[in-house]
Amino acid sequence: MSNTIPGLQAKVTQNQPAAYCVTMPPDMRPANKNPSYRMPAGVWVLGFVSLLMDISSEMIHSLLPLFMVKALGASALTVGLIEGLAEATALIVRIFSGTLSDYLGRRKGLTVFGYALGTFSKPLFALAQSAGFILGARLLDRLAKGIRGAPRDALLTDLTPPAIRGAAFGLRQSLDTVGAFIGPLLGALLMLLWANDFRAVFWFAVIPGVASVALLVFGLREPARSSSTKRENPIRRGNLRQLDASYWRVVGLGAVFTLARFSEAFLVLRAMQCGIPLALIPLVMAEMSLVYSLSAWPFGRLSDRMSHRRLLALGLAVLIAADLVLASCEHWGVVLAGVALWGLHMGITQGLLSAMVSKTAPEKLRGTAFGFFHVVSGLAMLLASVAAGLLWDRLGAPATFLAGALFCIAALIALALNRPCRSRPSDQIYR
Numbered sequence: 001m002s003n004t005i006p007g008l009q010a011k012v013t014q015n016q017p018a019a020y021c022v023t024m025p026p027d028m029r030p031a032n033k034n035p036s037y038r039m040p041a042g043v044w045v046l047g048f049v050s051l052l053m054d055i056s057s058e059m060i061h062s063l064l065p066l067f068m069v070k071a072l073g074a075s076a077l078t079v080g081l082i083e084g085l086a087e088a089t090a091l092i093v094r095i096f097s098g099t100l101s102d103y104l105g106r107r108k109g110l111t112v113f114g115y116a117l118g119t120f121s122k123p124l125f126a127l128a129q130s131a132g133f134i135l136g137a138r139l140l141d142r143l144a145k146g147i148r149g150a151p152r153d154a155l156l157t158d159l160t161p162p163a164i165r166g167a168a169f170g171l172r173q174s175l176d177t178v179g180a181f182i183g184p185l186l187g188a189l190l191m192l193l194w195a196n197d198f199r200a201v202f203w204f205a206v207i208p209g210v211a212s213v214a215l216l217v218f219g220l221r222e223p224a225r226s227s228s229t230k231r232e233n234p235i236r237r238g239n240l241r242q243l244d245a246s247y248w249r250v251v252g253l254g255a256v257f258t259l260a261r262f263s264e265a266f267l268v269l270r271a272m273q274c275g276i277p278l279a280l281i282p283l284v285m286a287e288m289s290l291v292y293s294l295s296a297w298p299f300g301r302l303s304d305r306m307s308h309r310r311l312l313a314l315g316l317a318v319l320i321a322a323d324l325v326l327a328s329c330e331h332w333g334v335v336l337a338g339v340a341l342w343g344l345h346m347g348i349t350q351g352l353l354s355a356m357v358s359k360t361a362p363e364k365l366r367g368t369a370f371g372f373f374h375v376v377s378g379l380a381m382l383l384a385s386v387a388a389g390l391l392w393d394r395l396g397a398p399a400t401f402l403a404g405a406l407f408c409i410a411a412l413i414a415l416a417l418n419r420p421c422r423s424r425p426s427d428q429i430y431r
Helices: 041-061 064-071 076-104 108-127 131-159 162-193 198-204 206-219 245-259 265-273 282-303 308-327 332-360 363-395 397-417 425-430
Strands: 008-011 019-022
Touching: 041 108, 041 131, 041 162, 041 198, 041 206, 041 282, 064 076, 064 131, 064 198, 064 265, 076 108, 076 131, 076 265, 076 363, 108 131, 108 198, 108 206, 131 162, 131 332, 131 363, 162 198, 162 282, 162 332, 198 206, 245 308, 245 332, 245 363, 245 397, 265 282, 265 332, 265 363, 265 397, 282 308, 282 332, 308 332, 308 397, 332 363, 363 397
Parallel strands: none
Antiparallel strands: 008 019
């Protein structure tokens, strides 16, 4: 009788007894160390769509904390609460849009609707007269982001060979962040030209939003799917069981990283505290986005070749450094250094976590998998941003960033202690 167990093969070395190694399915195998695939055109289209929408969004978001504090008289706690609720809304909605895209077997329509709704929300910021109105506009804007997020990420996975998915997510994130760099830069320029007229800048932001929707509608063709595939409920118990322990570990990691990184709105408020002129403060977010953009694609490519665990640990270490620098701010140059480190952390980790989700999720549940991942991260973002606002109002800005650094240290220790079992196939992803 054969001693071979199905799915396992014996591996014997000169100095070690026989051990069993799991033969992994194609999407779970470690990527080719020298992938030769060309990046699909659809990935570039999705990247440029994200670039245009981020120009539109960041022209507003880089100025919004200042607008709320200076023009509307809001407190730091109000800013934190609005930002936390807004980001949580975006991430929570993704579970529904992702699941719906899996059920329909089509992802482009939901993605287009999400980008169109986001564009529709932009004029509302120009019309706002109170913090409550800003909250409504911000929730609608982030609702749109939530609708498009999971279907877009699942669509990118559908378009990309497994061996280069880390690079593909890094490329899309990099182009997205180029937009996040151009948006604040353009916002600062228009603030200078239009004598700090917040509302005029908000109106101008509608233009790149419209362009992003047009590019997506006319520039991307969704991959064909088998017409014989029967529709079924993605969140049926039998289907959800296919999301195994390796996937839920990625979800947990995403939540920990989000708790350690509160809203970037607090970077803007810190820049204002440290003496940067009002019209130039959007350049702080432009700097963060530039570093993020330049690092996201290289680290995405690197994630196809090396240990994900080490890259995650590096990202946490960089975020600790960013928090400590921002906590000690006494000069605008120190703020710029801390913001650059913050952007580097984002470039190291954000595309990597998305690639890890794509590798652990079954093909027919990719939208649902990204949805669950983002809903957990959304709740973590809400908690982190509200806590940051409370610390800021009661103990000051340094306490906010020092608390972030302490949480990062705890997360880094947990990551080091939670070492994977190399004999389990699901853990190949973390080595």
